[in-house]
Amino acid sequence: MAQVDENHVIAERREKLKAIRAQGVAFPNDFKPDALAANIHADHGDAENEVFEAKAVNVKVAGRMMLKRVMGKASFATIQDGSGANAGHRLQLFISRDNIGEEAYEAFKHWDLGDIIGATGYLFKTKTGELSVKVTALRLLTKSLRPLPEKFHGLTDQEVKYRQRYVDLIVNEETRATFVVRSKVVSAIRNFMIQNEFLEVETPMLHPIPGGASAKPFMTHHNALDMQMFMRIAPELYLKRLVVGGFERVFEMNRNFRNEGLSVRHNPEFTMMEFYAAYTDYHWLMDFTEQCIRAAAIVARGTATLTYDGKVVDLSKPFERLTIVGAIQKYAPQYTLAQLNDVAFLRAEIMKHGTKPFDHAGLGALQLALFEETAEAQLWQPTYIIDYPVEVSPLARASDKNPEITERFELFITGREMANGFSELNDAEDQAARFTSQMKAKEAGDVEAMYYDADFIRALEYGMPPTGGCGIGIDRLVMLITDSPSIRDVILFPHMRPEA
RNA sequence: GGGGCGUUAGCUCAGCUGGUAGAGCAGCGGACUUUUAAUCCGUUUGUCGUGGGUUCGAUCCCCGCACGCCCUACCA
Numbered sequence A: 001m002a003q004v005d006e007n008h009v010i011a012e013r014r015e016k017l018k019a020i021r022a023q024g025v026a027f028p029n030d031f032k033p034d035a036l037a038a039n040i041h042a043d044h045g046d047a048e049n050e051v052f053e054a055k056a057v058n059v060k061v062a063g064r065m066m067l068k069r070v071m072g073k074a075s076f077a078t079i080q081d082g083s084g085a086n087a088g089h090r091l092q093l094f095i096s097r098d099n100i101g102e103e104a105y106e107a108f109k110h111w112d113l114g115d116i117i118g119a120t121g122y123l124f125k126t127k128t129g130e131l132s133v134k135v136t137a138l139r140l141l142t143k144s145l146r147p148l149p150e151k152f153h154g155l156t157d158q159e160v161k162y163r164q165r166y167v168d169l170i171v172n173e174e175t176r177a178t179f180v181v182r183s184k185v186v187s188a189i190r191n192f193m194i195q196n197e198f199l200e201v202e203t204p205m206l207h208p209i210p211g212g213a214s215a216k217p218f219m220t221h222h223n224a225l226d227m228q229m230f231m232r233i234a235p236e237l238y239l240k241r242l243v244v245g246g247f248e249r250v251f252e253m254n255r256n257f258r259n260e261g262l263s264v265r266h267n268p269e270f271t272m273m274e275f276y277a278a279y280t281d282y283h284w285l286m287d288f289t290e291q292c293i294r295a296a297a298i299v300a301r302g303t304a305t306l307t308y309d310g311k312v313v314d315l316s317k318p319f320e321r322l323t324i325v326g327a328i329q330k331y332a333p334q335y336t337l338a339q340l341n342d343v344a345f346l347r348a349e350i351m352k353h354g355t356k357p358f359d360h361a362g363l364g365a366l367q368l369a370l371f372e373e374t375a376e377a378q379l380w381q382p383t384y385i386i387d388y389p390v391e392v393s394p395l396a397r398a399s400d401k402n403p404e405i406t407e408r409f410e411l412f413i414t415g416r417e418m419a420n421g422f423s424e425l426n427d428a429e430d431q432a433a434r435f436t437s438q439m440k441a442k443e444a445g446d447v448e449a450m451y452y453d454a455d456f457i458r459a460l461e462y463g464m465p466p467t468g469g470c471g472i473g474i475d476r477l478v479m480l481i482t483d484s485p486s487i488r489d490v491i492l493f494p495h496m497r498p499e500a
Numbered sequence B: 001g002g003g004g005c006g007u008u009a010g011c012u013c014a015g016c017u018g019g020u021a022g023a024g025c026a027g028c029g030g031a032c033u034u035u036u037a038a039u040c041c042g043u044u045u046g047u048c049g050u051g052g053g054u055u056c057g058a059u060c061c062c063c064g065c066a067c068g069c070c071c072u073a074c075c076a
Helices: A008-023 A037-044 A049-054 A102-109 A158-163 A165-171 A173-195 A236-244 A282-301 A324-331 A343-352 A363-374 A428-443 A454-462 A474-482
Strands: A058-071 A074-080 A090-096 A116-125 A131-142 A219-222 A227-231 A249-257 A269-278 A305-308 A311-314 A320-323 A383-386 A408-413 A416-423 A467-473
Touching: A037 A058, A037 A090, A037 A131, A049 A116, A058 A090, A058 A131, A074 A102, A074 A116, A090 A102, A090 A116, A102 A131, A158 A165, A165 A173, A173 A249, A173 A269, A173 A282, A173 A474, A236 A249, A236 A269, A236 A454, A236 A467, A269 A282, A269 A474, A282 A408, A282 A416, A282 A467, A282 A474, A305 A474, A320 A324, A324 A363, A324 A383, A343 A363, A416 A474, A428 A454, A467 A474
Parallel strands: A090 A131, A320 A383
Antiparallel strands: A058 A074, A058 A116, A074 A090, A116 A131, A219 A227, A249 A269, A269 A467, A305 A311, A383 A408, A408 A416, A416 A467
16 A cells, blocks of 8 residues: 655654664563553542551553653653543653663654553652652653644544544543443343343355345345355345244344445444344333433433434333324324215325335325335334335334225334334245245335345245334444434444545 | 535644645653643644546535435335
């Protein structure tokens, strides 16, 4: 790779590294820290100097030098280690010529912000009361060749934050905090599932037939088998095969891939937690999903009452449940019930909003389209929308009372879809018929219609117990819990176009 | 795909509808033994995103392109 972005600062540091190499091992790996900044603050932050004078507390610490103040024969430096997401992972060092010797002190004066250093010394408090290490020995562990962003303003360029996340993480506390919260959300959900006796499983990412959702897949090719394969768009059909096999409660939290547009809510690969529980239905799923999300918020943030984009989102109360028509009536009350059941009216009304419904769209699909145009974005507080039409739900169990609708829900929070679940279709013959109708739609030009998965039908023919299943969008949930405006803010390495 | 905004030093940003660029930080040299974005003195650094056009002259005006952000569309 050409070093297109070399500059005089980097050149200066390369010269320094050259001199260090000439003196011996430039990248030593024999310094073993025995304490972390956050723990030191926690354990000794309240102690006064008399305590340290009575009994010296010796520490070996290491980290990246973030601040450096040289005042003649004595200096302060601030290092940052991996011990926390807040200012607690920083620690101040007091370095003086008299304590570490002339030669070491001269060397230190030429070290740079960003260098990784190791310090041995003992704790004390400065005049202003800051817990610090009086350094008795100091070593350069890794020379940093590239200058860090400006120490006060940090890194604000959105593009560089995404492309060079490592720099973003070094200098922006909020970024570190976001991904620590993400990790807590993921582990909270995993714990919640395991506590509820779900088995965590891993199903294929490479599918011979893409299934489980209506989406455009990424295509790839397996050389040895000389066959086309698809990156999975959803794990659904494999997880249900496991329910057939007798794993009656399974979940998988992993990546799905969809070859579609990017936006603040869409990344081509995203994380979904999908779960199936035999002998449950969509009512149970809604109760359970609600508890799971609430538990994740409480573990990650300590509360189920969140703020998103300056507005309260209350996850602590039972989530509202509305039918599609009910939601339109609540959020777009200008429509009469008669209009909402009038196919011609709905079609015209949707066209007015700039969307052209499919020619074959039935009443339910049209009601859904109008809901999406008028009500969806207003669902700020957690709301379940229920009773989705059969024609857009090829894997969901139809209602026993009304064969046109399914026992399905989607969960909306802050106007965004967070989860989608339903009582599963376990009638193999009905499922085969639904696949056949999807194939017809595909032949008619619907690129997102599903493929016919004969092995999945065969599995259902062995008998799948009545089951409920649901998928929760982890990235969007983390956006909500971390008050992040873009999905890219909660994905460590979001997809970008190649650099120019 | 459509629209808006942006791209100037390593970073954060100024730059008067036109005369080929500045500040702070970082860097380099110096002073300084309790600083907190340390301070003080001196000092280096730019294909002004890119390619055309207009002009005596373009960072600035016009057009194309690239990349980014936002909105919109698509996408359950």
